[in-house]
Amino acid sequence: MEAFTTHTGRAVPLRRSNVDTDQIIPAHWLKKVTRDGFEDGLFEAWRKDENFILNRPERQGATVLVAGPDFGTGSSREHAVWALQNYGFKTVLSSRFADIFRGNSLKNGLLTVVLDQKIVEALQELSENDPEAEITVDLENREVRAEGITASFELDENSRWRLLNGLDDISITLQNEADIAAYEAKRPSYKPRTLQV
Amino acid sequence: MGRTLAEKVWDDHVVRRAEGEPDLLFIDLHLLHEVTSPQAFDGLRQNGRPVRRLDLTIATEDHNTPTLDIDKPIADPVSRAQLETLRKNCAEFGVRLHPLGDVEQGVVHVVGPQLGLTQPGTTVVCGDSHTSTHGAFGALAFGIGTSQVEHVLATQTLPLARPRTMAITVDGELPEGVTAKDLILAIIAKIGTGGGQGYILEYRGSAIEKLSMEARMTICNMSIEAGARAGMIAPDETTFAYIKGRAHAPEGADWDAAVEYWKTLKTDADAEFDAEVHIDAAALSPFVTWGTNPGQGAPLSADVPDPASYEDASERLAAEKALEYMGLEAGQPLRSINVDTVFVGSCTNGRIEDLRAAADILKDRKVADGVRMLVVPGSARVGLQAVSEGLDVVFKEAGAEWRHAGCSMCLGMNPDQLAPGERSASTSNRNFEGRQGKGGRTHLVSPQVAAATAVLGHLASPADLSDARTPAGV
Numbered sequence A: 001m002e003a004f005t006t007h008t009g010r011a012v013p014l015r016r017s018n019v020d021t022d023q024i025i026p027a028h029w030l031k032k033v034t035r036d037g038f039e040d041g042l043f044e045a046w047r048k049d050e051n052f053i054l055n056r057p058e059r060q061g062a063t064v065l066v067a068g069p070d071f072g073t074g075s076s077r078e079h080a081v082w083a084l085q086n087y088g089f090k091t092v093l094s095s096r097f098a099d100i101f102r103g104n105s106l107k108n109g110l111l112t113v114v115l116d117q118k119i120v121e122a123l124q125e126l127s128e129n130d131p132e133a134e135i136t137v138d139l140e141n142r143e144v145r146a147e148g149i150t151a152s153f154e155l156d157e158n159s160r161w162r163l164l165n166g167l168d169d170i171s172i173t174l175q176n177e178a179d180i181a182a183y184e185a186k187r188p189s190y191k192p193r194t195l196q197v
Numbered sequence B: 001m002g003r004t005l006a007e008k009v010w011d012d013h014v015v016r017r018a019e020g021e022p023d024l025l026f027i028d029l030h031l032l033h034e035v036t037s038p039q040a041f042d043g044l045r046q047n048g049r050p051v052r053r054l055d056l057t058i059a060t061e062d063h064n065t066p067t068l069d070i071d072k073p074i075a076d077p078v079s080r081a082q083l084e085t086l087r088k089n090c091a092e093f094g095v096r097l098h099p100l101g102d103v104e105q106g107v108v109h110v111v112g113p114q115l116g117l118t119q120p121g122t123t124v125v126c127g128d129s130h131t132s133t134h135g136a137f138g139a140l141a142f143g144i145g146t147s148q149v150e151h152v153l154a155t156q157t158l159p160l161a162r163p164r165t166m167a168i169t170v171d172g173e174l175p176e177g178v179t180a181k182d183l184i185l186a187i188i189a190k191i192g193t194g195g196g197q198g199y200i201l202e203y204r205g206s207a208i209e210k211l212s213m214e215a216r217m218t219i220c221n222m223s224i225e226a227g228a229r230a231g232m233i234a235p236d237e238t239t240f241a242y243i244k245g246r247a248h249a250p251e252g253a254d255w256d257a258a259v260e261y262w263k264t265l266k267t268d269a270d271a272e273f274d275a276e277v278h279i280d281a282a283a284l285s286p287f288v289t290w291g292t293n294p295g296q297g298a299p300l301s302a303d304v305p306d307p308a309s310y311e312d313a314s315e316r317l318a319a320e321k322a323l324e325y326m327g328l329e330a331g332q333p334l335r336s337i338n339v340d341t342v343f344v345g346s347c348t349n350g351r352i353e354d355l356r357a358a359a360d361i362l363k364d365r366k367v368a369d370g371v372r373m374l375v376v377p378g379s380a381r382v383g384l385q386a387v388s389e390g391l392d393v394v395f396k397e398a399g400a401e402w403r404h405a406g407c408s409m410c411l412g413m414n415p416d417q418l419a420p421g422e423r424s425a426s427t428s429n430r431n432f433e434g435r436q437g438k439g440g441r442t443h444l445v446s447p448q449v450a451a452a453t454a455v456l457g458h459l460a461s462p463a464d465l466s467d468a469r470t471p472a473g474v
């Protein structure tokens, strides 16, 4: 997983609440065998409307999603996180995220930032008035900054540590390499093997 | 204080234990199939990680594989793509794979034990909830998600919080004609589909000790249907005899050392379980489900229950919805339910003993008019064994379809499905809405009940058929 320290980018203000994972990535996309290639499925139904904010030329290349409250409700599909990342989003800001979605996002290195609803709306307004406006999400200082706006946010120490170091569960386990190797060295020879080595 | 079987196996696999963290457990055997592995392999690729222990990893194809014309290209492009992805991944990473057409191909939970890879005191994982099957050998075996599949591929370990333990003690003799499937369906009906949540179940008692390995696998397989992560049975002489001589069984001095260890894997007399359930085997009879979860079952001799008889409001509502979906009337005798399809197979009841039991009943009998019966061996090797015993001929002569190995109608990911409104008696493990095909209605049964039902056209046990056998040659 890629480390997340500080990210600065243009935003997509998404003024909708209760965006569920079925909207983020519809079920028929789950037959895919990869973790990538979900970008075309992201908000698929809404993107059929050419005026949907993601379709507007000035939003191309934006990396910060500023969403309404209760983002990511519904099914537990990890594909919702993959779709946002595949599309190019690095971080999502909202006043409330669904639990499972938040867990999945932090596991995959997509930083979900919880901010006061007033701050979220201020950021949306800023971006609506000036699509070129940049938002900085600084995980080291747990701070979001944009023109005229500075807001701190909370994230538990363990998740922050993992994200700052780009550690997924696997990387963390691999830090215990010595323990694993020691265990392997003392495994009895009668244990089954699928291959002769 | 003494320890339970589950605790012993758990403790023997702790790689690292630290205050405030889950235990890091070593995994002895990792089974892969096409559905839950593609994104895990992708993750390895993206991070430039190899498979840590190729010698503890094995893959086969089961969920999407057709059971007819297996030498022809697979018609459904989505299924074909999933299988091709597995083949590509296994070739790239060096994982041993038994693809469609291989003699060791089959349902992943039939393949592990048949190769002798599933052994007592091992930890076994697979991206499939019915991994609990392997617990029949005294292994700690449980299903995992795709992220965990990737974790095991990369590290051969998993960080896990230790579950609690529940003893399910079954004493007494199972009456004639009552099988392991009837027993596990009765257990689930008793403790409920959430009754095992957070527990590792240990099945014990004199009735369990008398069961064959096949029967023990049937029981452990459905532990997940009671909400448990895993089910286990202490290994004994029956277990050792089953393993001895199989392709991956230990040999010589290793065999002796292994058996010595395996014999220590019994719950100590002074060990304590977090919960206990007692079942009287003698009180059981053939059991079938009437509803849309595996806990909605009853003895075959009973009637479809009246939802109004449930005190609990959510259970009452669930029963009402189930009857509506299943197209059944409260009070209707279960024996009066006609079926159009009978499925014998799956990781619950697709082993050789199950096929023998069904063939024994079908011999010199005919599948009822208008009933389609599918017999799908759990693995290619089980299929070969059945052919060598002439069971395929018995099935075909009775009018059943003899198919190639795979998950097949257990979940209908391949073309073997129920049409909307069709009703099956099925030896598989899940009767969820639409599980065997959109709108399909499933009654879970033992292989013996499946065969008797096929002959009579309605839910029935072998005892109902006493004189329906056609004389040889007719």
Ligand code: SF4
Pocket (backbone or CB within 6 Å): B062, B063, B107, B108, B109, B128, B130, B346, B347, B348, B406, B407, B410, B411, B428, B429
């Ligand atoms: S036979 Fe059924 S339950 Fe068993 S692995 Fe296949 S689909 Fe799952």
